[in-house]
Amino acid sequence: MSHLYLLKESKINFSEWILIFKAPFALFAIHAVISLPGIDLYHAWPSVDIPMHFFGGASIAMAGKAFLDVLRRREFVSTLPWQIWLFLIIAMVGCAAAAWELLEFAVSEITGLMLQGDHFDTMFDLVNGLSGGVAASLWYMFWKRAQHTNGG
Template identity: 30%
Template sequence: MAVLFVFYIIKDDSSKWQVALGGILVSALPLLLLRLKNNPFNIPQILGYFILLFCTTYLGSIALFYLHHKWWDSTLHLYKGAYVGIIAITLFKVMVPSQVRENVSRWVLFLFVLSLGSSASVLWEIYEFLGDLTFTHTMQRGGNTDTMYDLLFGLLGGLLIALYSLVRKQQV
């Protein structure tokens, strides 16, 4: 993203250098987490975050996948809902002590994972709406239909991981 930032500044392509700058900023989060002594996130989770960033910022916005592939947006919302659901399971394991965790109902874990996965979609749609109000006017090209599909696919991704957590908690 840093290379793309410089490249698009030189080309004077303001929309793409801004996306690259945003990519640099959001890429810093997992790099900062790696500096923590007790980083709760494993390498596959961090790589999953970078995959999400690469697919949204570079492929989606800079390489114009959002414009050329109608399925791209919904697929990323499905991935994001599932990814945040996986992060929710990690947060549950880190924040709830093991002796308490054993007595927590599997349905509480299910609802926690589902709510975080779907909340991520809601927050993303608010971000898109505010972005269209202030900067781009291109994030929600499909209007309400786009928003509803995005929310449904984000919910589906979170639901898949919530169902997984329900089955895993029952077996443990």
């Protein structure tokens, strides 16, 4: 019940949770559409897996940043050096990427569907997800610093 505690104590309401996770929700909706029978883009063009994992990592980084911002506004966490924020966001991306690959594996094993390729494919998916998370995090960190420097 720790998630209920966080919801109650931090006063993060449902609409804020939706805003935090808007990027991953949007990307998952795209994933669902391109996976539909009749479209099935993953089989028609298997390379679509690469940008989907990259943008998946970027979307989780955006959600992680938004979540940490909410926690900072609620004074659950203090202002930390940007390197610590970057580490925390990338750790969230890594956990989400690993969870996604474990889910793909479990669904493949349970249903008999081939959602995963070989070990190389899984590692490549993890690298793409982490790359997207790192790219989005660094872009935001330096863009934000540039805005502060330029008076934005």
